[in-house]
């Protein structure tokens with residue numbers, strides 16, 4: 373584990389991985405987003421159609437496009453120039469999406485209290501300074517605005533976690549170790565590329581957003597719906613423990 377690796381290295385890796393990552397994303401993102409994250413995020417968002425929304429860490433932009441298609445005015449930020457380039461190419465000009473290159477830890481080109489809603493889908497476990505991000509999202513939200521973010525579930529996805537299997541491949545238990553480690557670790561993403569992830573405990577996440585001024589309004593550990601299970605039966609095993617956790621925070 374490489375505790376000292378930080379932002380510059382993470383950006384370089386996302387730039388290198390951007391094409392491969394984007395190939396796995398279609399209109400609904402990838403399979404995990406279709407099954408777990410999109411239904412959860414959209415139900416927490418509710419009817420936000422004509423609102424001003426920030427997509428913080430937009431990647432190739434599929435969720436920005438979903439929001440803009442429902443009538444929102446979206447600003448979408450990513451610190452990988454390559455991701456922003458791909459997102460722009462994938463977006464039809466009639467959608468109201470302003471793609472900007474920037475680091476969510478410091479978005480000084482955006483004014484205070486500019487957004488009704490901020491969404492950040494699977495980004496905060498990928499960045500070095502999550503405390504700065506919570507403060508920055510708080511600054512950018514209007515009073516009563518919501519910040520909805522999904523991350524890998526820090527209680528189950530740690531630097532050392534995975535299935536214990538029988539010799540024949542049958543899955544026995546999901547093992548978790550190194551929960552209290554806080555810092556960077558690498559995850560292979562298919563092929564040779566390894567992206568950087570940053571693990572923190574659930575306590576650290578919660579204390580950081582409370583300290584930034586947010587209140588907790590909703591929490592979901594997504595499970596596959598019956599409709600999704602009918603479509604993708606292999607997700608049955610996701611009833612054993614959750615991969616993701618989604619928070620809805622409020623600025624009051």
Ligand SMILES: C[S@@+](CC[C@H](N)C(=O)[O-])C[C@H]1O[C@@H](n2cnc3c(N)ncnc32)[C@H](O)[C@@H]1O
Pocket residue numbers: 386397401428429430431432433434435449450451452455474475476477492493494495498499500
């Ligand atoms: C796992 S991808 C998720 C992308 C997109 N939200 C989605 O759901 O497809 C993480 C993205 O966050 C971006 N990212 C990570 N840390 C960032 C930061 N500090 N500021 C801006 N973008 C960041 C990466 O470049 C990458 O595009």
